[in-house]
Amino acid sequence: MKPLKNIVFDFGGVLIDWNPIYLYREIFDKEEDMNHFLGHICRYEWNVLQDAGRSLAEGTRVLQEQHPEYREEIAMYYGRWDEMLGGTIEENVKLIKPLKEKYKVYGLTNWSAETIPIAMERYNFFKDLDGMVVSGAEKTVKPDPRLYRILLERYGIQAGESLFIDDNHTNIETAQQLGFQTIHMVDGVNLEEVLKARAIL
Template structure:
């Protein structure tokens, strides 16, 4: 990775712990009922529409109209959304800090995140201001893994794919970046990321 000049971080579950279970485990006594809810009502596909720019109000109202018997739970999804944030993933933030302080790389965030909710993260996490630039899906009305979303960041900050490293916990998003010629690390945990960065000379031993 000698030619790397810029590093792009995903945020959710790389730098910031996000888990709907923090809200819904207390709401569901029956684990099968919770499983049904996430597989059939508030699905990941539904959530991704908000990440791509649809309003929370519209999304919630549409789902309540379809599934009125689940109204309390549907409204809790965004009504209690801030409680899904478990805080910084401190070991990854420390890796981020070390890279930042080295001064060797430009640092960017590329995140699937509702434009209505991202300001909450900006209030909570000072390290979001360490980036040289951020591209938020809800603001652009497009999201990972669509190639045009990655291209927004590359174009906006004049980055060459072959000089860019991308870190994300989603294999789907990693594969999309690699299709564009971006070197990528599939994040699994901070230790694994640290070892990969040490091995490739991004971090100093």
């Protein structure tokens, strides 16, 4: 195993607490109605198309045409998107500065190019990153290996010298296939403890 030189963070679920529930629990009176809407209307698979570069306006229009009975609720998804931000996951964000004393720190995220500026303006940790690759700007999403390769090529780093941290198992698998060291952030994983146990922090 090569000496570690780079730490690569996913954002949502690792550094940022983002969840549509934060908005829609204020919109729907019944939790089952909210769950139906998020599970069958504004689905994960639909949101990923915006993360892959489709405009928010186009994504909204297409879904409103498919589900006109939810026209207003669909419009809120991006119209009130900032209300889905629950803040930073501080126990992980606080590790960035100590990690920067020994490593370069990057971001690799599935995120719309139109909404990432909202998060960047709100959260200070972005200025501490040495660089980041945003799927919406590149028109490709994890787990497509192309997005990881853009990161490697843009910043002149090697996968074998990089640790990738993500909460999505499929994304972790692709990183491992490309040669990254990895940490899968599932419930119960204490990132600081894992980094210390591996003598990274």
